[in-house]
Amino acid sequence: MIERRDFSSWISGPPTEPGHYPGRALDLPRTGPGSIARPGRRVVALCVDWAACLAISAAFFHGDSLATLGIFALEQIVLVGTVGYGLGHRLLGLKVVRLGGGPAGFSAAILRTLLLCLVIPAVVFDVDQRGLHDKAAKTVLVRK
8 A cells, every 4th residue: 555655755855955955055145135036036027027028919919929928038038138137037136147146148048048938947947946947058046
């Protein structure tokens, strides 16, 4: 018979050592400015960005889904590549930086955005809460 304890190893998530927190392996602080952005803020920032892009798409492209995705991609590439944050990131106090703290730049913004638009790389993440799109671009989303 299968018992609850048979599932606890994968239900409780990956094992972590005492004192582990998202960003520790990246030498980031536990909380405050420079710490890893938590999932709640990320989701709200994504919703803000998507709503803005949907409004633009509705106004100029009759709400076409591909146009909305294209506007979202353009917004992410231009804004993350230049200032380090999209509209939603800015409103929620988040910033995309390269590992080590430098600006993301256009090459990282392009790669990150293309993978973000595929969705799956953004929802598969490690113990430091970095999605595959951030890992591939060598970036991290932190609190400002």
